[in-house]
Amino acid sequence: MKGAFDSHFHIDRLGRELRLATYNLRELQGSAQSMDQSNCVHLCGAVANFCDPITYPSLEDVNFLKSQGIVTTVGLHPRHATGVRPATVDKLQEMLQWPEVVGLGEIGLDHTAPMEEWAVQRDVLATALGLLGPRHVLVLHCRGRHEARVFGAPRIPLLSVCGSCVKGAEDFRKCSLWIYQSRRKEEVYHGTC
Template sequence: MTSGFFDSHTHLDEEVFGDELGDVIGRAHGAGVKWMVTIGAGATLDTSRRAVELAQREETVWATVGIHPHHADLVSDTAIEELTALAKRPKVVALGEMGLDFHYDFQPVELQRDAFARQIELARELDLPVVIHSRSAERECLDLLCAGGPPKRRGIFHCYTGDVATAEAILARDFWISIPGIVTFKKAAEMHALVEALPLERLLIETDAPYLAPHPHRGKRNEPALIVHTATKIAEIKNASLDEVAQVTACNAWQAYFFDRHHHGSPNVS
Protein backbone atom coordinates (compact mmCIF):
# COMPACT_ATOMS: atom_id res chain seq x y z
CA MET A 1 0.00 0.00 0.00
CA THR A 2 1.42 3.40 -0.95
CA SER A 3 1.45 6.54 1.16
CA GLY A 4 -1.02 8.11 -1.28
CA PHE A 5 -1.08 9.63 -4.75
CA PHE A 6 -1.59 13.30 -5.64
CA ASP A 7 -3.29 13.83 -9.02
CA SER A 8 -1.95 17.29 -9.73
CA HIS A 9 -4.11 17.98 -12.80
CA THR A 10 -7.58 16.66 -13.56
CA HIS A 11 -10.83 18.05 -14.96
CA LEU A 12 -13.51 16.71 -12.65
CA ASP A 13 -16.01 19.34 -13.79
CA GLU A 14 -16.22 17.84 -17.29
CA GLU A 15 -19.74 16.86 -18.29
CA VAL A 16 -18.55 13.38 -19.29
CA PHE A 17 -18.41 12.49 -15.59
CA GLY A 18 -21.97 13.69 -14.99
CA ASP A 19 -23.86 11.76 -12.33
CA GLU A 20 -20.90 9.39 -11.93
CA LEU A 21 -18.67 12.02 -10.34
CA GLY A 22 -19.25 10.72 -6.83
CA ASP A 23 -18.28 7.23 -7.95
CA VAL A 24 -15.22 8.60 -9.79
CA ILE A 25 -14.01 10.33 -6.64
CA GLY A 26 -14.79 7.21 -4.60
CA ARG A 27 -12.73 5.04 -6.96
CA ALA A 28 -9.89 7.53 -6.70
CA HIS A 29 -9.89 7.24 -2.92
CA GLY A 30 -10.08 3.45 -3.21
CA ALA A 31 -7.00 3.46 -5.46
CA GLY A 32 -5.03 5.51 -2.95
CA VAL A 33 -5.48 8.96 -4.49
CA LYS A 34 -5.61 11.22 -1.46
CA TRP A 35 -5.40 14.61 -3.16
CA MET A 36 -6.64 16.06 -6.46
CA VAL A 37 -6.55 19.46 -8.14
CA THR A 38 -9.36 20.11 -10.61
CA ILE A 39 -8.44 22.62 -13.30
CA GLY A 40 -10.44 25.54 -14.66
CA ALA A 41 -9.86 25.46 -18.42
CA GLY A 42 -13.07 25.27 -20.44
CA ALA A 43 -14.63 27.26 -23.25
CA THR A 44 -16.22 29.65 -20.73
CA LEU A 45 -15.51 30.77 -17.18
CA ASP A 46 -18.19 28.30 -16.07
CA THR A 47 -15.41 25.71 -15.90
CA SER A 48 -13.56 27.75 -13.30
CA ARG A 49 -16.77 28.41 -11.38
CA ARG A 50 -17.60 24.69 -11.32
CA ALA A 51 -14.05 23.82 -10.25
CA VAL A 52 -14.33 26.19 -7.29
CA GLU A 53 -17.75 24.84 -6.32
CA LEU A 54 -16.49 21.25 -6.50
CA ALA A 55 -13.52 22.06 -4.29
CA GLN A 56 -15.89 23.53 -1.70
CA ARG A 57 -17.85 20.26 -1.60
CA GLU A 58 -15.03 17.72 -1.67
CA GLU A 59 -12.48 17.63 1.14
CA THR A 60 -9.74 16.05 -1.00
CA VAL A 61 -10.15 18.33 -4.03
CA TRP A 62 -8.66 21.78 -4.66
CA ALA A 63 -9.21 24.05 -7.67
CA THR A 64 -7.49 26.35 -10.13
CA VAL A 65 -9.10 29.08 -12.21
CA GLY A 66 -7.92 30.32 -15.57
CA ILE A 67 -8.36 30.65 -19.31
CA HIS A 68 -6.89 28.02 -21.64
CA PRO A 69 -4.98 29.19 -24.75
CA HIS A 70 -7.62 27.53 -26.94
CA HIS A 71 -10.00 30.17 -25.57
CA ALA A 72 -7.64 33.14 -25.41
CA ASP A 73 -10.32 35.35 -26.93
CA LEU A 74 -12.21 35.11 -23.62
CA VAL A 75 -9.63 37.28 -21.89
CA SER A 76 -10.97 40.78 -21.25
CA ASP A 77 -11.00 43.28 -18.41
CA THR A 78 -14.27 41.76 -17.22
CA ALA A 79 -12.90 38.21 -17.37
CA ILE A 80 -9.78 39.21 -15.43
CA GLU A 81 -11.97 40.81 -12.78
CA GLU A 82 -13.97 37.61 -12.40
CA LEU A 83 -10.83 35.45 -12.32
CA THR A 84 -9.48 37.71 -9.59
CA ALA A 85 -12.62 37.20 -7.51
CA LEU A 86 -12.66 33.44 -8.11
CA ALA A 87 -8.97 33.13 -7.26
CA LYS A 88 -9.65 34.57 -3.81
CA ARG A 89 -12.18 31.87 -2.97
CA PRO A 90 -11.25 29.15 -0.45
CA LYS A 91 -9.33 26.15 -1.82
CA VAL A 92 -8.21 27.89 -5.02
CA VAL A 93 -4.51 27.07 -5.18
CA ALA A 94 -3.31 28.36 -8.57
CA LEU A 95 -4.17 30.21 -11.77
CA GLY A 96 -4.53 28.19 -14.95
CA GLU A 97 -4.42 26.40 -17.00
CA MET A 98 -2.96 29.13 -19.14
CA GLY A 99 -0.21 29.26 -21.72
CA LEU A 100 0.42 28.77 -25.43
CA ASP A 101 -0.58 26.03 -27.86
CA PHE A 102 1.25 26.10 -31.20
CA HIS A 103 0.17 22.55 -32.08
CA TYR A 104 -3.51 23.25 -32.71
CA ASP A 105 -3.24 27.05 -33.10
CA PHE A 106 -6.96 27.53 -32.42
CA GLN A 107 -6.25 31.18 -31.58
CA PRO A 108 -3.88 33.71 -33.19
CA VAL A 109 -0.43 33.61 -31.61
CA GLU A 110 -0.47 37.25 -30.49
CA LEU A 111 -3.88 36.78 -28.88
CA GLN A 112 -2.55 33.74 -27.02
CA ARG A 113 0.52 35.67 -25.89
CA ASP A 114 -1.58 38.57 -24.62
CA ALA A 115 -3.98 36.30 -22.74
CA PHE A 116 -1.06 34.43 -21.19
CA ALA A 117 0.78 37.62 -20.21
CA ARG A 118 -2.30 39.08 -18.53
CA GLN A 119 -2.81 35.94 -16.47
CA ILE A 120 0.88 35.81 -15.50
CA GLU A 121 0.58 39.38 -14.24
CA LEU A 122 -2.52 38.42 -12.26
CA ALA A 123 -0.60 35.53 -10.69
CA ARG A 124 2.10 37.99 -9.63
CA GLU A 125 -0.51 40.30 -8.09
CA LEU A 126 -2.26 37.48 -6.21
CA ASP A 127 0.94 35.61 -5.30
CA LEU A 128 -0.34 32.36 -6.78
CA PRO A 129 1.48 29.66 -8.76
CA VAL A 130 0.55 29.07 -12.39
CA VAL A 131 -0.46 25.92 -14.27
CA ILE A 132 1.03 26.03 -17.76
CA HIS A 133 -0.26 24.50 -21.00
CA SER A 134 2.72 24.53 -23.38
CA ARG A 135 2.04 22.19 -26.28
CA SER A 136 4.67 22.71 -28.99
CA ALA A 137 5.53 25.98 -27.22
CA GLU A 138 7.52 24.98 -24.16
CA ARG A 139 10.45 27.35 -24.68
CA GLU A 140 8.15 30.21 -25.68
CA CYS A 141 6.10 29.72 -22.51
CA LEU A 142 9.22 29.77 -20.34
CA ASP A 143 10.49 32.93 -22.04
CA LEU A 144 7.19 34.72 -21.54
CA LEU A 145 6.97 33.59 -17.90
CA CYS A 146 10.43 34.96 -17.20
CA ALA A 147 10.06 38.24 -19.08
CA GLY A 148 9.96 40.84 -16.34
CA GLY A 149 10.65 38.18 -13.72
CA PRO A 150 8.74 34.93 -13.19
CA PRO A 151 5.89 34.75 -10.66
CA LYS A 152 7.32 34.39 -7.15
CA ARG A 153 5.36 31.19 -6.57
CA ARG A 154 6.45 29.77 -9.97
CA GLY A 155 4.19 26.89 -11.04
CA ILE A 156 3.82 23.71 -13.07
CA PHE A 157 4.36 22.82 -16.72
CA HIS A 158 1.52 20.33 -16.98
CA CYS A 159 1.47 17.35 -19.35
CA TYR A 160 5.02 18.11 -20.41
CA THR A 161 6.01 16.58 -23.76
CA GLY A 162 8.95 18.78 -24.70
CA ASP A 163 12.63 17.91 -24.92
CA VAL A 164 15.09 17.31 -22.10
CA ALA A 165 17.09 20.50 -22.67
CA THR A 166 14.01 22.69 -22.33
CA ALA A 167 12.88 20.69 -19.31
CA GLU A 168 16.22 21.34 -17.65
CA ALA A 169 15.85 25.06 -18.38
CA ILE A 170 12.38 24.96 -16.83
CA LEU A 171 13.71 23.27 -13.69
CA ALA A 172 16.60 25.74 -13.51
CA ARG A 173 13.99 28.49 -13.23
CA ASP A 174 12.39 26.66 -10.28
CA PHE A 175 9.26 25.54 -12.10
CA TRP A 176 7.94 21.99 -11.80
CA ILE A 177 7.19 19.42 -14.51
CA SER A 178 4.16 17.15 -14.46
CA ILE A 179 4.15 13.76 -16.19
CA PRO A 180 0.91 12.44 -17.75
CA GLY A 181 -0.28 8.96 -18.65
CA ILE A 182 1.48 9.25 -22.02
CA VAL A 183 4.54 7.85 -20.24
CA THR A 184 2.81 4.45 -20.14
CA PHE A 185 2.40 4.24 -23.92
CA LYS A 186 4.56 1.58 -25.55
CA LYS A 187 5.97 3.91 -28.22
CA ALA A 188 6.63 6.87 -25.90
CA ALA A 189 10.42 6.48 -26.03
CA GLU A 190 11.07 10.22 -25.81
CA MET A 191 8.88 10.50 -22.71
CA HIS A 192 10.67 7.54 -21.14
CA ALA A 193 14.03 9.22 -21.80
CA LEU A 194 12.72 12.47 -20.32
CA VAL A 195 11.64 10.79 -17.09
CA GLU A 196 14.95 8.96 -16.87
CA ALA A 197 16.88 12.21 -17.28
CA LEU A 198 14.99 14.39 -14.80
CA PRO A 199 15.21 14.13 -11.00
CA LEU A 200 12.17 12.57 -9.35
CA GLU A 201 12.38 15.35 -6.76
CA ARG A 202 11.16 17.83 -9.39
CA LEU A 203 8.35 15.80 -10.98
CA LEU A 204 4.61 15.70 -10.40
CA ILE A 205 2.14 13.19 -11.81
CA GLU A 206 -1.27 13.82 -13.33
CA THR A 207 -4.11 12.16 -15.17
CA ASP A 208 -5.46 15.15 -17.14
CA ALA A 209 -8.71 13.18 -16.84
CA PRO A 210 -10.96 12.60 -18.69
CA TYR A 211 -8.23 12.82 -21.37
CA LEU A 212 -5.05 10.78 -22.00
CA ALA A 213 -5.95 7.55 -20.23
CA PRO A 214 -2.83 5.49 -19.52
CA HIS A 215 -2.11 2.04 -20.91
CA PRO A 216 -3.95 -0.38 -20.67
CA HIS A 217 -6.94 2.00 -20.73
CA ARG A 218 -5.72 4.12 -23.64
CA GLY A 219 -8.58 5.51 -25.73
CA LYS A 220 -11.09 5.22 -22.90
CA ARG A 221 -12.27 7.84 -20.45
CA ASN A 222 -9.56 8.65 -17.95
CA GLU A 223 -10.10 9.25 -14.23
CA PRO A 224 -7.90 9.93 -11.19
CA ALA A 225 -7.91 6.30 -10.01
CA LEU A 226 -5.82 5.39 -13.06
CA ILE A 227 -2.87 7.49 -11.94
CA VAL A 228 -1.42 4.33 -10.40
CA HIS A 229 -0.43 3.22 -13.93
CA THR A 230 1.54 6.42 -14.50
CA ALA A 231 3.27 6.13 -11.14
CA THR A 232 4.08 2.47 -11.76
CA LYS A 233 5.75 3.26 -15.10
CA ILE A 234 7.78 6.06 -13.56
CA ALA A 235 8.88 3.69 -10.78
CA GLU A 236 10.02 1.21 -13.43
CA ILE A 237 11.98 3.86 -15.35
CA LYS A 238 13.57 5.33 -12.22
CA ASN A 239 14.27 1.92 -10.63
CA ALA A 240 12.32 3.09 -7.58
CA SER A 241 9.50 1.64 -5.53
CA LEU A 242 5.92 2.64 -6.24
CA ASP A 243 5.66 4.04 -2.72
CA GLU A 244 8.71 6.25 -3.28
CA VAL A 245 7.23 7.66 -6.49
CA ALA A 246 3.88 8.26 -4.77
CA GLN A 247 5.43 9.96 -1.76
CA VAL A 248 7.97 12.11 -3.60
CA THR A 249 5.56 13.31 -6.28
CA ALA A 250 2.90 14.04 -3.66
CA CYS A 251 5.39 16.11 -1.65
CA ASN A 252 6.34 17.90 -4.86
CA ALA A 253 2.70 18.72 -5.63
CA TRP A 254 2.22 20.08 -2.13
CA GLN A 255 5.30 22.23 -2.58
CA ALA A 256 4.15 23.46 -5.98
CA TYR A 257 0.63 24.36 -4.96
CA PHE A 258 0.87 25.25 -1.29
CA PHE A 259 4.42 26.34 -0.49
CA ASP A 260 7.17 28.52 -1.86
CA ARG A 261 9.91 26.64 -3.71
CA HIS A 262 12.29 27.16 -0.79
CA HIS A 263 9.84 26.28 1.98
CA HIS A 264 11.75 24.55 4.77
CA GLY A 265 9.10 22.06 5.81
CA SER A 266 7.48 19.03 4.23
CA PRO A 267 3.82 18.06 4.39
CA ASN A 268 2.84 14.82 6.05
CA VAL A 269 1.88 12.58 3.13
CA SER A 270 2.20 9.28 4.94
Protein backbone atom coordinates in the same frame (compact mmCIF):
# COMPACT_ATOMS: atom_id res chain seq x y z
CA MET B 1 -5.88 -0.50 -2.62
CA LYS B 2 -2.99 1.90 -3.20
CA GLY B 3 -3.35 5.56 -2.28
CA ALA B 4 -2.71 8.33 -4.80
CA PHE B 5 -2.71 12.11 -5.10
CA ASP B 6 -3.67 13.54 -8.50
CA SER B 7 -1.72 16.75 -9.08
CA HIS B 8 -3.56 17.73 -12.28
CA PHE B 9 -7.23 16.85 -12.36
CA HIS B 10 -10.00 18.29 -14.56
CA ILE B 11 -13.02 17.28 -12.50
CA ASP B 12 -15.28 19.49 -14.63
CA ARG B 13 -14.24 17.72 -17.83
CA LEU B 14 -14.54 14.31 -16.18
CA GLY B 15 -18.07 15.11 -15.04
CA ARG B 16 -18.98 16.30 -18.53
CA GLU B 17 -17.51 13.14 -20.08
CA LEU B 18 -19.48 10.94 -17.67
CA ARG B 19 -22.60 13.10 -18.16
CA LEU B 20 -22.77 13.90 -14.45
CA ALA B 21 -23.34 17.40 -13.12
CA THR B 22 -21.50 16.86 -9.84
CA TYR B 23 -18.18 17.54 -8.16
CA ASN B 24 -18.78 14.68 -5.74
CA LEU B 25 -15.71 12.53 -6.16
CA ARG B 26 -17.38 9.37 -4.84
CA GLU B 27 -20.22 9.70 -7.36
CA LEU B 28 -17.74 10.24 -10.19
CA GLN B 29 -15.66 7.25 -9.13
CA GLY B 30 -18.79 5.10 -8.76
CA SER B 31 -19.89 5.89 -12.29
CA ALA B 32 -16.64 4.55 -13.73
CA GLN B 33 -17.52 0.91 -12.99
CA SER B 34 -16.33 -0.27 -16.40
CA MET B 35 -12.74 0.47 -15.43
CA ASP B 36 -10.27 -2.35 -14.89
CA GLN B 37 -10.34 -2.68 -11.09
CA SER B 38 -6.64 -3.69 -11.00
CA ASN B 39 -5.78 -0.09 -11.96
CA CYS B 40 -7.95 1.54 -9.30
CA VAL B 41 -6.42 3.56 -6.48
CA HIS B 42 -7.79 5.33 -3.44
CA LEU B 43 -7.62 9.03 -4.29
CA CYS B 44 -6.34 10.72 -1.13
CA GLY B 45 -6.47 14.20 -2.63
CA ALA B 46 -6.17 16.16 -5.83
CA VAL B 47 -5.61 19.51 -7.48
CA ALA B 48 -8.67 20.41 -9.55
CA ASN B 49 -7.69 22.63 -12.48
CA PHE B 50 -10.52 24.73 -13.92
CA CYS B 51 -9.34 26.32 -17.17
CA ASP B 52 -12.55 26.36 -19.22
CA PRO B 53 -14.48 29.58 -18.45
CA ILE B 54 -17.81 27.86 -19.15
CA THR B 55 -17.21 25.49 -16.19
CA TYR B 56 -15.65 27.89 -13.69
CA PRO B 57 -16.65 26.81 -10.17
CA SER B 58 -18.62 28.84 -7.66
CA LEU B 59 -17.13 29.53 -4.23
CA GLU B 60 -19.57 26.91 -2.91
CA ASP B 61 -18.15 24.38 -5.41
CA VAL B 62 -14.59 25.21 -4.34
CA ASN B 63 -15.47 24.71 -0.67
CA PHE B 64 -17.23 21.41 -1.48
CA LEU B 65 -14.14 20.20 -3.31
CA LYS B 66 -11.96 21.27 -0.39
CA SER B 67 -14.12 19.18 1.97
CA GLN B 68 -13.15 16.15 -0.17
CA GLY B 69 -9.41 16.88 -0.01
CA ILE B 70 -9.32 18.60 -3.40
CA VAL B 71 -7.68 22.01 -3.80
CA THR B 72 -8.57 24.29 -6.71
CA THR B 73 -6.69 26.28 -9.33
CA VAL B 74 -8.35 28.48 -11.95
CA GLY B 75 -7.00 29.68 -15.28
CA LEU B 76 -7.58 30.12 -18.99
CA HIS B 77 -6.65 27.26 -21.29
CA PRO B 78 -4.71 28.67 -24.25
CA ARG B 79 -7.11 27.01 -26.70
CA HIS B 80 -9.78 29.43 -25.36
CA ALA B 81 -7.61 32.54 -25.84
CA THR B 82 -9.46 33.93 -28.84
CA GLY B 83 -12.73 33.85 -26.90
CA VAL B 84 -11.45 35.63 -23.80
CA ARG B 85 -13.40 38.79 -23.02
CA PRO B 86 -12.86 41.39 -20.26
CA ALA B 87 -15.66 39.76 -18.23
CA THR B 88 -13.76 36.45 -18.32
CA VAL B 89 -10.60 38.09 -16.99
CA ASP B 90 -12.68 39.88 -14.32
CA LYS B 91 -14.18 36.54 -13.20
CA LEU B 92 -10.73 34.93 -13.12
CA GLN B 93 -9.41 37.83 -11.02
CA GLU B 94 -12.35 37.51 -8.62
CA MET B 95 -11.80 33.77 -8.15
CA LEU B 96 -8.07 34.26 -7.55
CA GLN B 97 -8.96 36.51 -4.61
CA TRP B 98 -10.80 33.65 -2.89
CA PRO B 99 -8.44 32.22 -0.22
CA GLU B 100 -9.66 28.73 -1.13
CA VAL B 101 -8.21 29.00 -4.67
CA VAL B 102 -4.57 27.98 -4.37
CA GLY B 103 -3.25 28.69 -7.84
CA LEU B 104 -3.43 30.16 -11.31
CA GLY B 105 -3.73 27.64 -14.09
CA GLU B 106 -3.66 26.16 -16.22
CA ILE B 107 -2.47 28.92 -18.53
CA GLY B 108 0.14 28.89 -21.27
CA LEU B 109 0.70 28.30 -24.96
CA ASP B 110 -0.77 25.64 -27.22
CA HIS B 111 0.81 25.60 -30.67
CA THR B 112 -1.56 22.92 -31.95
CA ALA B 113 -3.93 25.85 -32.46
CA PRO B 114 -3.67 27.72 -35.78
CA MET B 115 -0.57 29.94 -35.95
CA GLU B 116 -2.79 33.03 -36.26
CA GLU B 117 -3.93 32.44 -32.65
CA TRP B 118 -0.46 32.29 -31.09
CA ALA B 119 -0.12 36.04 -30.54
CA VAL B 120 -3.51 36.14 -28.81
CA GLN B 121 -2.40 33.22 -26.61
CA ARG B 122 0.73 35.18 -25.61
CA ASP B 123 -1.38 38.25 -24.77
CA VAL B 124 -3.84 36.23 -22.68
CA LEU B 125 -0.93 34.51 -20.92
CA ALA B 126 0.63 37.89 -20.07
CA THR B 127 -2.72 39.20 -18.81
CA ALA B 128 -3.29 36.11 -16.66
CA LEU B 129 0.24 36.30 -15.22
CA GLY B 130 -0.57 39.85 -14.13
CA LEU B 131 -3.24 38.36 -11.84
CA LEU B 132 -0.81 35.98 -10.13
CA GLY B 133 -0.58 36.54 -6.38
CA PRO B 134 2.36 35.67 -4.13
CA ARG B 135 0.46 32.79 -2.51
CA HIS B 136 -0.53 31.15 -5.81
CA VAL B 137 0.99 28.11 -7.43
CA LEU B 138 1.41 28.59 -11.19
CA VAL B 139 0.22 25.78 -13.50
CA LEU B 140 1.64 26.21 -17.01
CA HIS B 141 0.43 24.43 -20.14
CA CYS B 142 2.86 24.04 -23.03
CA ARG B 143 1.95 22.05 -26.13
CA GLY B 144 3.83 22.06 -29.43
CA ARG B 145 2.83 21.04 -32.91
CA HIS B 146 2.92 17.29 -33.38
CA GLU B 147 4.82 17.47 -36.64
CA ALA B 148 7.34 20.05 -35.39
CA ARG B 149 9.87 18.36 -33.15
CA VAL B 150 12.07 21.45 -32.78
CA PHE B 151 13.55 21.57 -29.28
CA GLY B 152 12.26 24.47 -27.25
CA ALA B 153 9.15 25.38 -29.25
CA PRO B 154 6.81 26.59 -27.73
CA ARG B 155 8.74 26.42 -24.45
CA ILE B 156 10.99 29.33 -25.38
CA PRO B 157 8.13 31.82 -26.02
CA LEU B 158 6.34 30.51 -22.91
CA LEU B 159 9.34 31.13 -20.68
CA SER B 160 9.97 34.48 -22.38
CA VAL B 161 6.44 35.69 -21.58
CA CYS B 162 6.68 34.36 -18.03
CA GLY B 163 10.07 35.99 -17.52
CA SER B 164 8.87 39.41 -18.64
CA CYS B 165 5.65 39.25 -16.58
CA VAL B 166 7.02 37.81 -13.35
CA LYS B 167 9.44 40.35 -11.91
CA GLY B 168 12.60 38.89 -10.39
CA ALA B 169 13.56 35.32 -9.61
CA GLU B 170 12.37 35.68 -6.02
CA ASP B 171 8.83 36.18 -7.36
CA PHE B 172 8.92 33.01 -9.46
CA ARG B 173 7.28 30.60 -7.11
CA LYS B 174 5.99 27.06 -7.12
CA CYS B 175 5.15 26.07 -10.65
CA SER B 176 3.65 23.00 -12.27
CA LEU B 177 4.68 22.74 -15.93
CA TRP B 178 2.94 20.41 -18.39
CA ILE B 179 4.71 19.96 -21.72
CA TYR B 180 2.94 18.00 -24.45
CA GLN B 181 5.11 16.97 -27.39
CA SER B 182 2.50 14.75 -28.97
CA ARG B 183 -0.78 13.04 -28.22
CA ARG B 184 1.14 9.94 -27.15
CA LYS B 185 0.88 9.52 -23.40
CA GLU B 186 4.53 8.65 -22.91
CA GLU B 187 5.57 12.03 -24.30
CA VAL B 188 3.82 14.17 -21.68
CA TYR B 189 6.35 15.68 -19.31
CA HIS B 190 5.48 17.10 -15.95
CA GLY B 191 7.87 19.01 -13.79
CA THR B 192 8.00 21.57 -11.07
CA CYS B 193 10.17 24.62 -10.91
